[in-house]
Amino acid sequence: MTDKTFLNWPFFTDRHRTLAEAIERWSAANLPVGHGDVDAACRDLVVRLGRDGWLTHTAPDPETPSPLDVRTLCLIRETLARHDGLADFAFAMQGLGAGPISLFGSTEQRRWLHRTRNGEAIAAFALTEQRSGSDVANIAMTATRDGDGYILDGEKTWISNGGIADFYVVFARSGEGPAAKGLSAFLVPAGLPGFSVAERIEVIAPHPLARLTFNRVPVPASAVIGAPGDGFKIAMSTLDIFRATVGAAALGFARRALDETVKRARSRELFGGPLADLQIVQSYIAEMAVDVDAAALLVYRAAWTKDNGAPRVTREAAMAKLFSTDRAQAVIDKAVQLHGGDGVRHGNVVERLYREIRALRIYEGASEVQKIVIARQTLMGA
Numbered sequence: 001m002t003d004k005t006f007l008n009w010p011f012f013t014d015r016h017r018t019l020a021e022a023i024e025r026w027s028a029a030n031l032p033v034g035h036g037d038v039d040a041a042c043r044d045l046v047v048r049l050g051r052d053g054w055l056t057h058t059a060p061d062p063e064t065p066s067p068l069d070v071r072t073l074c075l076i077r078e079t080l081a082r083h084d085g086l087a088d089f090a091f092a093m094q095g096l097g098a099g100p101i102s103l104f105g106s107t108e109q110r111r112w113l114h115r116t117r118n119g120e121a122i123a124a125f126a127l128t129e130q131r132s133g134s135d136v137a138n139i140a141m142t143a144t145r146d147g148d149g150y151i152l153d154g155e156k157t158w159i160s161n162g163g164i165a166d167f168y169v170v171f172a173r174s175g176e177g178p179a180a181k182g183l184s185a186f187l188v189p190a191g192l193p194g195f196s197v198a199e200r201i202e203v204i205a206p207h208p209l210a211r212l213t214f215n216r217v218p219v220p221a222s223a224v225i226g227a228p229g230d231g232f233k234i235a236m237s238t239l240d241i242f243r244a245t246v247g248a249a250a251l252g253f254a255r256r257a258l259d260e261t262v263k264r265a266r267s268r269e270l271f272g273g274p275l276a277d278l279q280i281v282q283s284y285i286a287e288m289a290v291d292v293d294a295a296a297l298l299v300y301r302a303a304w305t306k307d308n309g310a311p312r313v314t315r316e317a318a319m320a321k322l323f324s325t326d327r328a329q330a331v332i333d334k335a336v337q338l339h340g341g342d343g344v345r346h347g348n349v350v351e352r353l354y355r356e357i358r359a360l361r362i363y364e365g366a367s368e369v370q371k372i373v374i375a376r377q378t379l380m381g382a
């Protein structure tokens, strides 16, 4: 049985508790899905998450805008991740891809949110380039003024939903200032002339991922999200909200690993008794349980802080992501160890978790970058 006692913590309201039960029921009835064709599986997941209303939580209603509820995003991501990493991915990317529009979009741009919220349109967030992964301010892709609009030229890589997205939020150098001060965000529908998928990227836990080419792609001035030159701020504000939710996904993976380990330790007979009777095994399980609860405290602290009106949660979100993803890796590693040979057998739940957790320590700010952020905030006395 998955531990749900954390739902009694003061971070949550009854609305969150009801939602947690509902997403648990939905996940148990609908997940996991087959991952054979990840593009088809993702499209189908977006349709079903949209049909059943879950995607309404990824972006505000354009008619009656209200702030995103980060605790809701975290509860949904944690639960989906516990059942199926690809479902969490499909949900999360709708939020991240639409995030800049939710936070800074014009009325016209916000019309897309109707379609991302009901599962009709798939969103993508295109920030990374070959030479600017962690070093975001080093973006080379250019946005050159051309009459009333801009011409986009360059490449993006490691773009989730690349190849299946209906639109990409693209960050490019528009030149209002040096480095981070000269970037703008653009809403770019897929299929514009000059846009192409240069390469599909395969990773250890498959999901749609691609390198994209923009060869003199024309976009109107109305494609700029927020003001020209605000691209870096828009990217960082979006990541500020969604970073804690990466921690929530890691937490879901870790909880599942702990659940699987408890089942295994109780049922596996070794040396004349259950595995769970061995004290070293109990020590592992205790460490796993502490890591899960500590990660949950940091994730939901960050979410609660944002939901209670903090303009930025840079420190809290960085701590949540760093700790939760690192400790989930350790929890899952112990789960694999305690499953013995079965732990590395293809198709075993903990083998899948072992592959799924890894990228979370790299994307949306690698662990080392989170440490720099936390140290800087701490040294400033934040």
Ligand SMILES: Cc1cc2nc3c(=O)[nH]c(=O)nc-3n(C[C@H](O)[C@H](O)[C@H](O)COP(=O)(O)OP(=O)(O)OC[C@H]3O[C@@H](n4cnc5c(N)ncnc54)[C@H](O)[C@@H]3O)c2cc1C
Pocket (backbone or CB within 6 Å): 125, 126, 127, 128, 129, 130, 131, 132, 133, 134, 135, 157, 158, 159, 160, 161, 203, 209, 359, 362, 363, 364, 365, 366, 367, 368, 369, 372
């Ligand atoms: C599965 C997956 C999905 C992704 N999805 C998206 C997406 O949808 N959109 C998007 O824009 N990008 C996406 N990315 C890209 C991701 O954000 C980058 O991979 C990440 O920012 C790291 O950039 P990089 O790969 O260029 O590594 P580099 O920047 O080259 O960094 C390599 C390593 O160096 C270390 N490092 C980096 N900076 C520092 C530092 N300051 N001090 C010490 N060590 C440091 C870290 O260990 C880091 O992992 C995705 C990546 C993956 C793996």
